[in-house]
Amino acid sequence: MVNVSIARRYARALLDVSSEVGRIDAVAEQLSSFADIFAKNPEMTDVLHNPIYSRAQRAQVVEGVMKLVPNLEPVLANTLRLLVDRNRLPYVADIARVFRDMADSRAGRVRGNVTTAATLPADTLAALRQSLQQITQRDVILETRVDPSLLGGVSAQVGSILYDGSLRTQLEEMRRELKQH
Template identity: 65%
Template sequence: MVNVSIARRYARAILDVAAEGNRTDLVAEQLNAFAAVVEHSPELSDVLLNPAYSRAQRSLVVESVLQALPTPADPALSNALRLLVDRNRLGYLPDIARLYRDMADARAGRVRGQVTSAVPLSPDAVTHLQQSLQQLTQRNVVLETRVDPAVLGGASAQVGGTLYDGTLRTQLEQLRRELKS
C-alpha cells in the first residue's frame, strides 16, 4: 500500500520549487508525461522499480527518459526525479503526479471536470458547457470529455464532487421510478 502522505510531501515540495519560477503548469505537464511513459511501459517500470537494478542504472534510465521528453525537462522536475531515485521512491511517482496536478489546480483556482456523452461533443459544445460550468462553480473549469454509449443521449458533467446529470438514461430511470410509485 502506497503511503499518500509521502507522495503529498514530494508533490508539495516540487510545487513550491516550481512556483518560485512561475513554472507550475510546465512542470505539471512534464511530470504527467514522465509518469505516463513509465506507466505505459512495463519494461521501463520494471527497471525503475525493481531493486535488482542499481541506483546508477535507474538514474541513467531516468535521465534518458527526461531527454526523450518533447520539451527540455525543467530543473525542478529533473532534480525531484533524481531525488526520488536516490531515496528509492519512484514507486510513488503516479501519486506524486496526481497530487501535484491537484495542488497546482487549487493554487491556480482551477477545478477539473469530466463530461460524459453518448456521442463525441463538438468543440463548440464543449466550450459552451465549460462556460456554463464556470458560471455555476465560480471557478475556472478544465474539462475532459469521454464517450459512453450507455448514457443514450444528453451529457453528464462531474466537476469536483458535484455531478450535473442531464443524460437521457437518468431521465428515463427517474420516469420509471415515478411511474412505479
C-alpha cells in the same frame, strides 16, 4: 495510491520550488509526461518496482527518460534524481497527480469530465464549459468522453459534484417512480 503522505510531501515541495521560479504549469505538464512514459511501458514500470534493479540502474533509466522530455525544467530533473536516491520513484505517478491537483487549486482551476452519447460540437462544448465555470466560479478544464449507453444528454463531473442530465438517468428515475405507484 500506495502512500498519500509521501506523494503529497514531494508534490508540495516541488510546487513550492517551481512556484519560486514561476514554472508551475510547465513542471506539471512535464511531470505528467514523465509519469505517462513510465505508466505506458511495462518494462519501465518493472524498473520502478522490482528490487532486483540497483539504484544506479534506476538512475540510468531516469536520466535516459529525462532526455526524452524536451526542455526539462531543472527543478523537475533535480526532483526526479532525488526520487531515485530515496527509492521513491514508484510514487512518481501519484506525485504527478497530487502536484497537478495542487497546481490547479493554486491557480483557481478545477478539472471535470463530460460524458455524452455522441461527440459534442466545439461550440456546444464551449457553452457547457462556460456554464460550469459560472456554477463553480472557477476556471474549468474539461476532458470529454463518449458513452453510447447514455442514450442522450450530458453527464458532467466537476470536482466531486456530478451533474447528470443523461437520458439514461432520467429514464431510470421515471422507472423508479412508476414502480412506487
